Amino acid sequence: MSDDDFWAALRRTTQSRIGLGRAGDTMALGDVLAFRAAHAQARDAVHVPVDIDALVADLESRGLGTPLLVASRVGDRGEYLRRPDLGRQPRELDHLPRDTGADIGIVLADGLSGQALTDHAPALVAALVERLTPRYSLAPLVVATNARVALGDHVGAHLGVETLLVLVGERPGLSVPSSLGIYLTHHPRPGRRDSERNCISNVHPPDGLDHDHAARIVDALVAGARELGESGVRLKDTSRSLDAAADGPVALS
């Protein structure tokens, strides 16, 4: 088996840049140039605003309703990067319904990748709705632009929901341009700390977590948060039981 065949088989298991060629002790030129090109594309992706029209159309076509729009206090993408404090605050919430009493609220936040939202949010919301309703009532969907995760606390408090899910575009990587993260906050209100949230990251099928699996983890976390009365570090993802923890090694095949 040649080097190339050996690594080709392994590359099916990961997007990682494994088995790179060497020039002396350093990387082969082709890999260096490919890296630079990917870096340039990732940097550009950070600055592309979310395509709201496409996102809304996609949500509507799936029967998920028309989302309400909220903007943060940030003026543009440049300010978004420099001023996380403004990205955590909504400009205006009065057009949202107050105290809905819903079990769950969902906020779609562009974060650092608007493309992640258009690529994955509609299918993920559909998976969440299918999994969580009718057991739980849902507040109207909200889309937040130039938003950071903590902006959701304001929205969730205003909507008066029990548990808030913020679906946010994660920082574009070199090999992963559009990845979505899910932050769950029980009893959302401004001032919640990061330790009071639970995060499910890397939702980006086919290479990352798929939408149904992510919805399954959310379902378990929502149930856990309602039972515990809180989210955060004391709440653990038990969608996979711990009964095998003391068993032997995991098979690799």
Add this chain to the structure above:
Amino acid sequence: MTVFRQTLGPTTYTFGHLVDLMAKASPRRSGDELAGCAAETDAERAAAQWALADVPLDLFLTELLVPAETDDVTRLVLEQHDAAAYRQISHLTVGGLRDWLLDTVTRDDAAERLAGIRWALTPEMVAAVSKLMRNQDLVTVARAVQVTTAFRTTVGLPGRLSTRLQPNHPTDDPRGITAATLDGLLLGAGDAVIGINPATDSPQAVSDLLHLLDDVRQRYEIPTQSCVLTHVTTSIGLIEAGAPVDLVFQSIAGTQGANEGFGVTLELLREANEAARSLRRGTVGDNVMYLETGQGSVLSADAHLGTEGRPVDQQTLEARAYAVARDLDPFLINTVVGFIGPEYLYDGKQVVRAGLEDHFCAKLLGLQMGADVCYTNHTEADQDDMDVLLTLLAAARVGFVICVPGADDVMLGYQSLGFHDALYARDLFGTRPAPEFEEWLTRCGLMSESGRVLPVDPSTSVLRTLGAGA
């Protein structure tokens, strides 16, 4: 309360409190501008540095930057302070300490003398002196400090540069993680730790990963240690459940509020330290904690206000995290210097400076300090900046650096160093991996007698079976 004044030409600058003086004296960075505590102009910064040079070290023991009544990190700093050792340097100003350090590194007994003031210094004193130092000063002093730690390998010995092999995968797929681990081992990486950032904090998923890594370690008799970087409470639970936990990981920071934001207390960290030590899994040492820090984490948690509600600069807060770290006598600690984002460190210049500051401060306080030489895609930086920082840190005898395949982390979505970069740094400074690991690499035919990682064919190497099952 002291007010500080400094005249530059026609202008007299006034600094109302030591907190302000420290912030204004800091080299420019976006995080301090965001917090509203940075110098308004370069001239004000220069004036602040001038005034800071004349501040007696004693003042840091009476004018606290973060009140002791409300912050347990401050109380820890005061508890740690060794008054007897301090008598060696108690007559000095901040500027005097800078000169003392630079004079000390020229002596034959530099390492002993620097170790002798480890507990005489507070993080605030060390942060203050770093603000007066140029990059070369930060390198030359850090280079003279020697701190070693040990578990199954020894990290921090002279003539050594260790690496964390970071085989992350977006869904924690065991085959993908194994493939990345194989890639790193073939390139001589992994003697500090094989450490995974899990995609989920699920205890079951973390347990699976621990078993996976421990199985690889035992099957190939690799003298190293593994770690799955999950929350400390998850690790404690897994220790109780009998999972093979070598090292306990936790992110820590420099104020009580920021640590609460991470969901940890000093007590919880000590409990985790004891729990992992009780397993006695180390062979050449019993340091068991793996800690990460980084400038900006405290501001990010909105827990950066100090005395009289004045914002404390991010570099001083970072140095305070080292008080928390040295309380635990960790095996590994590293700054995630470029990871936290451009709102805290804007570009390559700021990332490089911060990396050198963190390394210098941690080492002077007695920690065996490593670095994640890294940046994110929204920061004004690229691999050229990483080359600069790696070269400077290697010159400063950094304990270990983090490496991922091809410098691209496909789970965290950022760029660190590649395995090849460690080969460059080792070649440049004639350093080798930890002795226990070097012996294994040589025995496996992966490294030559002269310390070069050989270009072996993976399909005929001793590790070939790691590629099976993919």
